[in-house]
Amino acid sequence: MGAGVNFFDTAEIYTFGRSERLLGACLQRYHKPVVIASKFAPLPTRLTRRQFMHALDGSLSRLGVQTIDLYYIHFPYALLSVEKLMDLMAQAVEAGKVRAVGVSNFNAKQMHRAATRLERYHIPLAANQVRYNLIHRQPEENGVLEACRELKVTLVAYRPLERRRLVPRTSPSSSPSSTGWKGQALSKEEALQETLQAIAQQQGKSVSQIALNWLLRRDEHVIPIPGTTSARHALEIADTLSWELSDDEYDAIDKASSPWKH
Ligand SMILES: NC(=O)c1ccc[n+]([C@@H]2O[C@H](COP(=O)([O-])OP(=O)(O)OC[C@H]3O[C@@H](n4cnc5c(N)ncnc54)[C@H](OP(=O)(O)O)[C@@H]3O)[C@@H](O)[C@H]2O)c1
Numbered sequence: 001m002g003a004g005v006n007f008f009d010t011a012e013i014y015t016f017g018r019s020e021r022l023l024g025a026c027l028q029r030y031h032k033p034v035v036i037a038s039k040f041a042p043l044p045t046r047l048t049r050r051q052f053m054h055a056l057d058g059s060l061s062r063l064g065v066q067t068i069d070l071y072y073i074h075f076p077y078a079l080l081s082v083e084k085l086m087d088l089m090a091q092a093v094e095a096g097k098v099r100a101v102g103v104s105n106f107n108a109k110q111m112h113r114a115a116t117r118l119e120r121y122h123i124p125l126a127a128n129q130v131r132y133n134l135i136h137r138q139p140e141e142n143g144v145l146e147a148c149r150e151l152k153v154t155l156v157a158y159r160p161l162e163r164r165r166l167v168p169r170t171s172p173s174s175s176p177s178s179t180g181w182k183g184q185a186l187s188k189e190e191a192l193q194e195t196l197q198a199i200a201q202q203q204g205k206s207v208s209q210i211a212l213n214w215l216l217r218r219d220e221h222v223i224p225i226p227g228t229t230s231a232r233h234a235l236e237i238a239d240t241l242s243w244e245l246s247d248d249e250y251d252a253i254d255k256a257s258s259p260w261k262h
Helices: 014-030 049-063 082-094 108-119 144-151 176-180 183-203 207-218 231-242 247-256
Strands: 007-009 035-040 068-073 098-104 125-131 154-158 222-224
Touching: 014 035, 014 049, 035 049, 049 068, 049 082, 068 082, 068 125, 082 098, 082 108, 098 108, 098 154, 108 125, 108 144, 125 144, 144 154, 183 207, 183 247, 207 222, 207 231, 207 247
Parallel strands: 007 035, 035 068, 068 098, 098 125, 125 154, 154 222
Antiparallel strands: none
16 A cells, blocks of 8 residues: 555455455555455355345455445356346445446456446446456457457456466476476467566566566556565555556567467
């Protein structure tokens, strides 16, 4: 918060509510204006309006707020239609408990269904949170990025550092991918790492900053949400917003990451 970070993503299922509680405690302590996102997990025991509201009330209480700025459906669920889920979200907005409605891990078709249902209530679909990074470019291919552009929905990119796989490795043997991956995949990743490291050196930035900056430059609809447990990394992440890759740098990274386009 001290570095100006004001958007925090959590979910009721992260560490069984502890993540929301910790964030709530920070909010109490720092009194900074922030935007909080949390998520409802549709599960077999969460099928009714009452159960949904109970879960939402639990999140509000753990976070210590009256309204959640952005509330997502964490993932689509076969036992609850997209329409029913959006009806529940609209009721939460109407009750003043949620400001903006998001979905997560929804495909393009599910996004369109969600946006269409919300139109009934004059509520826009604000965001779809999906996994997206330099070595996981499916949203470009599966229609999700396109749907975000069409529907004016923000693509919130989770795992933007692919859980450290886009962070420099100290030695090849420390790479999680070097044990189980085929040689070809590893060499593609090494080539990408080389490009990222060369640009990082030129810019005087870290590889993770380069990977995040690439996502920010990728499309105006994309917002990456990196996770960290380290204050130093949090400061580094915050600094990613203060500069931009050049067109040539962006293109070089795009090319090195092109094997993951298909
Ligand atoms: N909607 C969903 O289904 C879903 C699924 C997964 C995640 N998410 C959300 O997305 C967020 C991010 O995803 P994620 O945490 O799984 O993956 P991530 O952001 O790709 O990677 C996090 C890892 O990167 C490291 N890291 C962060 N900044 C770094 C830096 N500057 N230098 C070096 N290492 C750095 C962190 O280590 P340190 O802790 O040591 O910094 C951590 O191990 C989560 O916190 C969660 O809110 C949503």
